[in-house]
Amino acid sequence: xxxxxxxxxxxxxxxxxxxxxxxxxxxxxxxxxxxxxxxxxxxxxxxxxxxxxxxxxxxxxxxxxxxxxxxxxxxxxxxxxxxxxxxxxxxxxxxxxxxxxxxxxxxxxxxxxxxxxxxxxxxxxxxxxxxxxxxxxxxxxxxxxxxxxxxxxxxxxxxxxxxxxxxxxxxxxxxxxxxxxxxxxxxxxxxxxxxxxxxxxxxxxxxxxxxxxxxxxxxxxxxxxxxxxxxxxxxxxxxxxxxxxxxxxxxxxxxxxxxxxxxxxxxxxxxxxxxxxxxxxxxxxxxxxxxxxxxxxxxxxxxxxxxxxxxxxxxxxxxxxxxxxxx
Numbered sequence: 001x002x003x004x005x006x007x008x009x010x011x012x013x014x015x016x017x018x019x020x021x022x023x024x025x026x027x028x029x030x031x032x033x034x035x036x037x038x039x040x041x042x043x044x045x046x047x048x049x050x051x052x053x054x055x056x057x058x059x060x061x062x063x064x065x066x067x068x069x070x071x072x073x074x075x076x077x078x079x080x081x082x083x084x085x086x087x088x089x090x091x092x093x094x095x096x097x098x099x100x101x102x103x104x105x106x107x108x109x110x111x112x113x114x115x116x117x118x119x120x121x122x123x124x125x126x127x128x129x130x131x132x133x134x135x136x137x138x139x140x141x142x143x144x145x146x147x148x149x150x151x152x153x154x155x156x157x158x159x160x161x162x163x164x165x166x167x168x169x170x171x172x173x174x175x176x177x178x179x180x181x182x183x184x185x186x187x188x189x190x191x192x193x194x195x196x197x198x199x200x201x202x203x204x205x206x207x208x209x210x211x212x213x214x215x216x217x218x219x220x221x222x223x224x225x226x227x228x229x230x231x232x233x234x235x236x237x238x239x240x241x242x243x244x245x246x247x248x249x250x251x252x253x254x255x256x257x258x259x260x261x262x263x264x265x266x267x268x269x270x271x272x273x274x275x276x277x278x279x280x281x282x283x284x285x286x287x288x289x290x291x292x293x294x295x296x297x298x299x300x301x302x303x304x305x306x307x308x309x310x311x312x313x314x315x316x317x318x319x320x321x322x323x324x325x326x327x
Contacts, residue, residue, distance in 0.1 A: 011249020019043025037216035052180025116273035152178030
């Protein structure tokens with residue numbers, strides 16, 4: 001698999017965040033059907049599968065642990081910490097709660113997520129995976145990444161034993177990420193990639209629909225296969241996807257939404273916990289257009305005028321440090 005940008009993944013990232021936004025903020029059918037939960041959980045599964053895939057793909061091609069951790073640090077910490085500190089001030093959080101959030105362990109029992117930031121549990125799972133993957137590569141090189149597939153299966157078995165169809169605790173949710181990591185390893189094998197290229201082009205579309213069906217409260221024990229369906233949809237689409245899907249997923253709107261997806265995720269529930277999300281059911285939905293506009297506006301400003309300059313500054317610092325280190 002080439003190291004160039006994989007365009008179709010932008011579309012998957014856009015789909016994942018749109019599923020999460022729809023699941024959390026919009027009426028998606030009768031409450032008894034529980035479609036909102038299916039979309040939110042399915043969207044997070046895609047988000048995690050993409051993360052596992054891209055992180056593993058990066059480490060396979062460039063097993064530079066220090067560079068990897070620097071990139072992740074500058075990617076998630078500036079916005080994540082800023083929002084956590086704002087929530088800490090608003091909620092009058094104690095030192096222990098603040099520390100647990102800033103260290104990305106607030107999702108672990110006893111959970112210490114703050115009101116308005118309950119959804120940031122996913123950043124904790126992500127950050128813990130980054131550290132674990134970095135330690136694996138530091139200890140055993142690229143080959144150590146092949147420990148991730150059996151670990152994924154073990155986590156799923158543990159979930160089944162615990163009856164945890166979905167959870168915010170890392171050891172009961174991280175198979176969503178590990179399945180994506182496994183797919184990256186498989187896509188790097190020429191024989192597996194050849195099999196994927198022979199798959200029917202409609203298969204990724206079917207898998208996306210199936211993902212919604214096996215996600216959330218209504219799906220019950222089918223949630224245990226959720227990580228693998230999400231990862232399969234992403235991985236197979238790279239090698240075999242209908243032209244219409246490729247065009248849509250590489251379109252400018254999809255790329256834009258993918259670019260601001262991290263900030264969209266961070267802000268959407270933050271605003272939902274504010275006046276924009278207050279009131280009875282009718283009042284809440286009357287405010288939804290304002291909430292969505294505020295979320296997209298904040299995500300745009302954060303991505304292009306806060307996060308991106310910090311990432312660029314980090315890159316400049318790395319280049320200068322590398323230049324000073326040359327003989």
